[in-house]
Amino acid sequence: MKIRLEDVTKTFQTFRAVHGVSLEIDSGELVALLGPSGSGKTTILRMVAGLEYPDGGAIYFGAENATHIEVRDRGVGFVFQHYALFPHMTVAENIAFGMKVSKRKRSQADVNERVGDLLRLVQLEGLGDRFPAQISGGQRQRVALARALAVDPKVLLLDEPFGALDANVRRDLRRWLRKIHDELGITTLFVTHDQAEALDLADRVVILDKGKIVQSGTPEQVCRAPENAFVMNFLGDANRLKVDVKSGKASFQDTSFDAHGLPDGPAELFFRPADVAWREDGHGIPATIIRVIDRPDSRRVLALTRNGQAVEFDTAPEFPFKAETEGFLDIRRPRIYALP
Amino acid sequence: MAEKRPPRIGENPLFRGTIISIVLILVALVIVAPLIVIGVEAFSKGWAYFATTIGQADTRHAIFLTAVTALIAVPINTAFGIAAAWAITKFDFPGRRLLLIAIEIPFSISPIVAGVSYLFVYGLQGLFGEALQSADVKILFALPGIVLASMFVTAPFVARELIPLMQAQGRDLEEAATSLGASGFRTFFSVTLPNIKWALLYGIILCNSRVMGEFGAVSVVSGNIRGQTNTLPLHIELLYHDYNAIGAFAAASILALLAIVTLIAKVILERRGAGRVRRPSLAGAAQKPETLT
Amino acid sequence: MARRILPGLPLTLGITLVYAAIIIALPLGALVFKAASLGPEDYWRIVSSERAVASYRVTILCAAAATLFNLVFGMALAWVLVRYRFPGRRIVDALVDLPFALPTAVAGIALTTLFASNGWFGGPLSAIGIKVAYTPLGIIIAMAFTSLPFIVRTVQPVLEELDPALEEAGQTLGATDLEIFSRVLLPQLVPALLAGLSLSFARSLGEFGAIIFIAGNQPFETEITALLAFIRLEEYDYPASAAIASVMLIAAFMMLAVTNLLQARALRYTEKG
Numbered sequence: 007m008k009i010r011l012e013d014v015t016k017t018f019q020t021f022r023a024v025h026g027v028s029l030e031i032d033s034g035e036l037v038a039l040l041g042p043s044g045s046g047k048t049t050i051l052r053m054v055a056g057l058e059y060p061d062g063g064a065i066y067f068g069a070e071n072a073t074h075i076e077v078r079d080r081g082v083g084f085v086f087q088h089y090a091l092f093p094h095m096t097v098a099e100n101i102a103f104g105m106k107v108s109k110r111k112r113s114q115a116d117v118n119e120r121v122g123d124l125l126r127l128v129q130l131e132g133l134g135d136r137f138p139a140q141i142s143g144g145q146r147q148r149v150a151l152a153r154a155l156a157v158d159p160k161v162l163l164l165d166e167p168f169g170a171l172d173a174n175v176r177r178d179l180r181r182w183l184r185k186i187h188d189e190l191g192i193t194t195l196f197v198t199h200d201q202a203e204a205l206d207l208a209d210r211v212v213i214l215d216k217g218k219i220v221q222s223g224t225p226e227q228v229c230r231a232p233e234n235a236f237v238m239n240f241l242g243d244a245n246r247l248k249v250d251v252k253s254g255k256a257s258f259q260d261t262s263f264d265a266h267g268l269p270d271g272p273a274e275l276f277f278r279p280a281d282v283a284w285r286e287d288g289h290g291i292p293a294t295i296i297r298v299i300d301r302p303d304s305r306r307v308l309a310l311t312r313n314g315q316a317v318e319f320d321t322a323p324e325f326p327f328k329a330e331t332e333g334f335l336d337i338r339r340p341r342i343y344a345l346p
Numbered sequence: 347m348a349e350k351r352p353p354r355i356g357e358n359p360l361f362r363g364t365i366i367s368i369v370l371i372l373v374a375l376v377i378v379a380p381l382i383v384i385g386v387e388a389f390s391k392g393w394a395y396f397a398t399t400i401g402q403a404d405t406r407h408a409i410f411l412t413a414v415t416a417l418i419a420v421p422i423n424t425a426f427g428i429a430a431a432w433a434i435t436k437f438d439f440p441g442r443r444l445l446l447i448a449i450e451i452p453f454s455i456s457p458i459v460a461g462v463s464y465l466f467v468y469g470l471q472g473l474f475g476e477a478l479q480s481a482d483v484k485i486l487f488a489l490p491g492i493v494l495a496s497m498f499v500t501a502p503f504v505a506r507e508l509i510p511l512m513q514a515q516g517r518d519l520e521e522a523a524t525s526l527g528a529s530g531f532r533t534f535f536s537v538t539l540p541n542i543k544w545a546l547l548y549g550i551i552l553c554n555s556r557v558m559g560e561f562g563a564v565s566v567v568s569g570n571i572r573g574q575t576n577t578l579p580l581h582i583e584l585l586y587h588d589y590n591a592i593g594a595f596a597a598a599s600i601l602a603l604l605a606i607v608t609l610i611a612k613v614i615l616e617r618r619g620a621g622r623v624r625r626p627s628l629a630g631a632a633q634k635p636e637t638l639t
Numbered sequence: 640m641a642r643r644i645l646p647g648l649p650l651t652l653g654i655t656l657v658y659a660a661i662i663i664a665l666p667l668g669a670l671v672f673k674a675a676s677l678g679p680e681d682y683w684r685i686v687s688s689e690r691a692v693a694s695y696r697v698t699i700l701c702a703a704a705a706t707l708f709n710l711v712f713g714m715a716l717a718w719v720l721v722r723y724r725f726p727g728r729r730i731v732d733a734l735v736d737l738p739f740a741l742p743t744a745v746a747g748i749a750l751t752t753l754f755a756s757n758g759w760f761g762g763p764l765s766a767i768g769i770k771v772a773y774t775p776l777g778i779i780i781a782m783a784f785t786s787l788p789f790i791v792r793t794v795q796p797v798l799e800e801l802d803p804a805l806e807e808a809g810q811t812l813g814a815t816d817l818e819i820f821s822r823v824l825l826p827q828l829v830p831a832l833l834a835g836l837s838l839s840f841a842r843s844l845g846e847f848g849a850i851i852f853i854a855g856n857q858p859f860e861t862e863i864t865a866l867l868a869f870i871r872l873e874e875y876d877y878p879a880s881a882a883i884a885s886v887m888l889i890a891a892f893m894m895l896a897v898t899n900l901l902q903a904r905a906l907r908y909t910e911k912g
Contacts (some may be wrong), residue, residue: 033671057807058351077352077810090804094826103822104812137908157812314684355806355816355824356722369719370731372712375760376784377734380741380749383759387752429654437648441864451667454891456845458865462872462884463666466673471877473669498662520646530646561848561863566872579744579848586748586852595752598745605740612740613733630893 007068007160007193008033009054015080016049019160025217026063031161031210036184038204042240047197048165048178050214054195055163056080067160083154083192085164089146092233097149098134101125104157124152127186144175151183155190162187164196168203202242205229213237217312229320235343238276243315245282247275247291249342256342259312265342276341279306282319283336290334293317298327309335311338363534373480384602387595399596404573408581409600415451415490415577416557419496427504428546432534434505436520446509453502460498461566464491468567492577495563500553507549507621511542548612548620555608559601667888670731674885677878685882693859694867695886701775701863702843705782710832712783713790720791721798734908738787743848750781751853773855778863781850789842790835797831798824830905837898844890 007298009031016024024046031037039047056077064073072080091100101121105112112120125131128148130141138146147167163278167183168176184207187194188232191332204211205225212222213236221233239246249256249263249271252268256265256276265273283290284307292310300306304320305327311317317335356362377487399405430449434442452460466472468485478485485491519541523533539546561579568575576584578597586594615621685691720732738746754761754771761771769778774820801824810818847865855861862870864887871880 042729055811056352057810077807078813078815080811081813082811086804086808088802090802090803090808092826093643094829103809105815107648107809107812107814107818107822108811152814153808205829215905227689352810354722354803355819356718362723366714366719366723366725369712370713370727373731373734374717376712376787377737378892379753379759380746380784381737383753384749386744426654426658429651431646433655437652438646439648445655448663449655451663454841454845454895455667456865456891457888458847459670459845459884459887459891460666460870462880463670465872465877466669466881471673473665473672482667494662498666501658501662508674517645524645530650533645534647540677555712555740559740559745561742561744565772565848566869579742582744582748583852589665589742591748591752593747594748599746600744601742601745605737605742605745608740609736610731612730629887 009161009193009195011050011054012066013051014050014051014060014065015187015202017058028217029212029219031193031195034234035192036207037197038208038211039197039214040199040201040204040211041331042199046217047214051163051165051197054084057085079140081157081160083157083159083162084148085154085167087165087169089150089168091146091149093138094135097130097136097138097141099140100149101152101156105154107234108157119158124156128152143171144179145172147179155323159192162192162194164194164240165186166198167196183207190261198218213240229326232341234274235274238341238343242281243318244276245279246309247315249273249275251342251344253311258291261289263340263342266343269345271344273342273344276343277337277339279318279320283338284319284321285334285336288334288336289315293333293335295329295331295333297329374436381602384595384598387591388599391592396593396596399593402598404576405581405593405597407573408576408597410490411576412578413487415492416554417495418493419500419557421548423497423500424504424550426501427508427549430505430599431508431512435510436517449505450502452498457499457560458566461495461563464495464498464567467504486567487571487575487622491567492564492575495567496557498554499560499563503553503556504546504549507545508542511545512538515541518557544615544618544620548615551608551611551615555604558604640851647839652776662806670884670888671678673878673881677882681878682882685879690733691864691867691883694862696862697775697778697861698844698863701778702781702782702840704779705843706836708779708783708839709787709790710836713787713835714794714832717794717798721795732806734793738751743785744844746784747852748847750784750849754780754853772853775860775861777853777855778861781853781856784838785846785849786842789838790832793831793835793838794828796907797828801827830902833901833905834898837894841891841894844886845892
């Protein structure tokens with residue numbers, strides 16, 4: 007099922023949560039809504055589910071305008087941030103709930119069979135008789151997913167699906183969710199504030215800031231070609247230097263970078279710590295090494311430019327460190343954005 | 347501006363309007379009407395008559411006796427409540443849970459049973475009856491009996507407000523104060539008390555309200571001697587059975603006023619957080635095992 | 640036992656134990672002792688006498704009816720207070736505690752006056768042939784009034800703290816309002832309801848002050864057990880009074896035990912496996 011949002015807006019009391027968001031999600035696509043808290047990503051997800059109504063704009067499920075369809079008739083599967091499992095029902099009863107209340111009556115045997123299939127799908131065979139309080143967080147997450155899938159939803163919506171889990175459980179579960187998605191081919195939209203999660207899992211990442219989409223694209227597109235300073239910063243560590251642009255050239259002290267298409271005036275130069283080579287002589291931005299931080303696979307070096315701006319870069323673990331060493335920062339893949 | 351959102355369950359305007367109306371009508375009939383009828387009856391012959399009724403010697407004595415009872419029973423029960431809460435929440439000792447149950451017992455026992463029980467301790471046919479008589483000490487059908495029965499009925503009131511709160515607050519602050527060299531009393535007064543004062547006051551007010559209004563237990567042990575051992579609630583009964591309805595309602599209006607003041611104090615104290623941390627009583631809701639083991 | 644860090648255990652525990660012993664344990668012990676000194680035959684004769692049994696029946700049936708009324712009214716009241724905002728809500732919320740704050744004797748004469756055949760409610764009711772004062776219906780009303788806050792106050796906090804996501808989960812799974820209420824919300828209120836029910840029932844069993852004014856107190860018809868214990872006392876029949884009071888005491892302890900059992904069962908799903 008293809009989902010389309012057309013200029014959707016939503017205001018809470020005085021707070022404008024979502025500003026004119028338009029978005030298309032293709033049938034079978036797995037899309038991440040990525041943004042910091044307050045960026046409106048959860049509100050968008052809840053509007054798609056029908057748990058909030060937009061103040062303006064429309065939401066289409068396929069060709070049908072779903073904006074005013076009630077949540078219970080919308081046919082979405084929703085996995086809540088803290089799972090919202092019914093605490094007084096067993097795992098199996100939780101999964102069966104949607105089928106039990108469905109207008110389409112099924113025999114008890116059919117329900118049981120489907121519950122069994124779903125328990126197998128989420129690898130929880132044998133836990134059907136447990137109560138939610140008696141299983142682990144990761145298991146609860148999978149029960150919530152099975153419960154959402156049990157109603158054959160047209161679209162699967164997940165709100166921070168891994169937010170409440172430990173780091174290592176999180177990684178396992180997201181690979182596993184990707185596998186389930188590939189098996190079922192169901193259109194899936196999930197919300198996260200964790201870039202690694204979005205890049206790891208999604209076909210397409212939609213990055214939001216202050217209720218607006220700031221960039222949307224495949225993980226490769228958003229990583230390799232961040233369209234603005236916010237995306238550059240949000241996706242990972244980035245160094246930032248103030249530069250001046252004049253006739254298509256950005257200059258920082260004596261070094262200049264290609265900046266064609268940018269208007270003249272002050273701008274910002276961004277680069278990732280991994281995109282710096284340290285040169286003892288030659289060209290680049292002159293800098294002095296201050297300190298080094300060791301990491302399992304690299305060394306992170308902290309340096310200061312001549313005008314006192316801090317820069318961090320990564321080197322091989324063998325990099326010999328001496329404080330106060332002077333040298334040059336040779337920057338690959340610099341990105342320059344005009345100041346807003 | 348109203349937010350557009352899907353209705354939560356029960357927000358259908360028709361259902362909402364209907365259930366609110368039904369509930370409000372029932373509240374008016376069941377709770378408000380008795381309160382109003384007290385005032386209406388008490389003043390049915392005007393202010394002057396009301397004042398005369400209240401001013402009668404027997405009524406004045408009943409008010410006095412009720413006040414004296416409260417002045418003795420409430421401070422003692424407050425001291426007991428604080429001691430019990432300190433012992434139960436600041437230490438682990440075997441039988442702690444049992445003690446907690448014991449303190450709560452009066453709450454689930456009929457006041458009549460309480461009164462009858464006291465009779466079998468201090469009455470002539472009771473455990474200490476003969477000894478007391480030969481020593482010429484009068485407990486039953488006198489102030490001490492009334493105070494004792496009132497203390498039984500309200501024994502849990504202060505403790506049950508303090509214990510859940512002090513349990514939730516833990517022992518860190520007191521341990522810090524002790525490690526800095528403060529004495530036990532100093533620790534209590536400068537560290538514990540400021541954190542529990544509203545709950546304490548809340549418990550005291552509820553305790554006082556019950557002491558002043560207690561009927562059943564006191565009725566058994568007081569002997570109902572007019573002008574001597576009649577507390578205000580007992581005096582109300584007496585007047586009522588004497589077909590002096592206005593007198594009864596005039597006396598009742600004093601206690602009704604006390605109830606309203608108690609409710610207002612309760613609302614104010616609840617805004618300051620008192621009465622919020624509820625340890626479920628023995629029979630209370632959602633008993634969480636970790637709160638008291 | 641861990642070493643004690645804080646001071647004051649001997650003092651506070653001492654006060655607590657002595658006070659609990661003198662004020663609570665001693666009288667109850669004396670009652671049990673007195674009742675036990677009757678011997679099994681006399682005891683049984685008293686507690687199973689026709690008049691006593693009739694009083695149990697009146698008390699239990701009226702308490703059950705009052706509790707049932709409070710179950711429905713208390714639930715509705717808690718629901719309205721938690722789920723809706725309307726003018727006067729806070730006042731209603733405060734008024735819920737009035738039956739606890741109002742002395743029972745005051746409640747008793749007020750209710751009797753309202754429901755007497757010339758009263759505000761009693762008048763119209765007797766016009767349509769319903770007599771309240773001096774009938775079991777009056778006892779039920781007095782009991783319902785004095786125990787009303789229990790169910791409201793046990794259900795209210797649980798209702799307040801229910802996660803709204805549970806209702807939303809029900810909605811996304813296609814359930815109707817009625818299904819969500821009956822299958823998702825109500826089961827989670829059950830432990831609180833049971834607690835409120837048993838508190839309300841226990842209070843009604845032991846209530847005295849509010850009832851004796853409105854009940855009429857006719858033996859076999861409108862005489863509650865607490866009153867019978869009181870009457871035996873006034874007749875100087877102390878053993879009978881002790882025996883009947885001991886039955887009430889046993890009933891109170893049984894209510895406590897049953898409540899805890901029911902609650903433990905109702906909450907078993909929250910236990911870690």
